[in-house]
Amino acid sequence: DGGITQSPKYLFRKEGQNVTLSCEQNLNHDAMYWYRQDPGQGLRLIYYSQIVNDFQKGDIAEGYSVSREKKESFPLTVTSAQKNPTAFYLCASSPRANTGELFFGEGSRLTVL
Amino acid sequence: EDQVTQSPEALRLQEGESSSLNCSYTVSGLRGLFWYRQDPGKGPEFLFTLYSAGEEKEKERLKATLTKKESFLHITAPKPEDSATYLCALLREGGGNKLTFGTGTQLKVEL
Numbered sequence: 612d613g614g615i616t617q618s619p620k621y622l623f624r625k626e627g628q629n630v631t632l633s634c635e636q637n638l639n640h641d642a643m644y645w646y647r648q649d650p651g652q653g654l655r656l657i658y659y660s661q662i663v664n665d666f667q668k669g670d671i672a673e674g675y676s677v678s679r680e681k682k683e684s685f686p687l688t689v690t691s692a693q694k695n696p697t698a699f700y701l702c703a704s705s706p707r708a709n710t711g712e713l714f715f716g717e718g719s720r721l722t723v724l
Numbered sequence: 725e726d727q728v729t730q731s732p733e734a735l736r737l738q739e740g741e742s743s744s745l746n747c748s749y750t751v752s753g754l755r756g757l758f759w760y761r762q763d764p765g766k767g768p769e770f771l772f773t774l775y776s777a778g779e780e781k782e783k784e785r786l787k788a789t790l791t792k793k794e795s796f797l798h799i800t801a802p803k804p805e806d807s808a809t810y811l812c813a814l815l816r817e818g819g820g821n822k823l824t825f826g827t828g829t830q831l832k833v834e835l
Contacts, residue, residue: 615767642821653728653825654768654811661821669822701767711758711815711823715767 613638615716617702622721624689624696632687632719634702643685644703644713647671654701660685661708689721697723726751726819730812730826737833740801745829747795747812755819757795759788760811762828768811802833 615636624630636643645657656669660679674693679685685704689696699720703713727750737743749757756775760768772781774790781788785806787798797810809828816824 617767644821651827653827654813654823655825656822659821667821703767708821709755709815710821711756711813712770712773713768713823714770718765718767720765 615702615704615714617700617716617719620717620719622719624721624723626723627691629688629690630696630721632689632700632702632721634685634687634716635683636685636702636704636714636716637683638704638706638714639682640704640706640714641682642705642708642710643679644705645669645675645677645685645687646701646703648699648701648718657687657700696721726814726816726824728812728814728824728826730810730829732829733827734830735832737799737802737831739803739833739835742798742800742802744799745797745810745831747797747826748793749795749812749814750793751814751816751824753817755815755817757790758813758815758823759795759797760813762809762811764809771810799831802831804833804835807832 618633644659646654658677660666676688702716729748759771762768772788809830811828813823813825
């Protein structure tokens with residue numbers, strides 16, 4: 612089945628630790644995205660990538676880093692510089708850039724203890 | 725600045741009781757208006773794209789409409805399985821990949 616796989620689904624982290632969230636897609640999509648969802652707020656864009664080896668900052672990129680070494684993979688690292696990392700993280704992809712028709716993964720819930 | 729406001733925040737309906745969800749928006753130039761459905765603990769699922777005022781899209785019990793200031797998601801004779809949070813988002817002309825999302829309407833349909 613084609614889709615987007617995020618892992619882990621739940622993750623706990625101590626303050627000061629970096630953590631990497633995995634996102635893999637087998638839809639052959641060019642564009643991939645990372646969003647953050649907090650209660651009472653709309654989804655906010657962290658980073659996006661339109662093509663392999665290229666990515667751009669979204670609205671809330673501070674404290675996060677990404678890589679796009681393969682078309683299928685777009686991992687997100689939440690660094691210790693992120694002041695409020697506890698959130699639900701969503702990875703998405705689209706067959707082309709500049710579209711609002713995104714395919715989302717099931718999300719990763721990160722809790723900082 | 726682009727803005728998306730959804731109302732109501734929460735809506736409780738009886739099965740078969742039709743209603744509408746509202747998405748008000750402000751944007752300098754609209755490229756597209758998008759509706760998603762999100763189940764608890766899951767990622768959003770794309771439903772509709774609307775590009776211009778007057779456009780309508782339908783899927784089963786859902787119909788989305790668009791004016792120059794608002795979009796409505798009409799739910800006809802809802803069933804309990806329609807219970808979810810419905811998200812509205814817009815893409816601005818020249819805005820690249822940056823969707824602006826609303827905070828959603830949480831719909832619960834009861835028997």
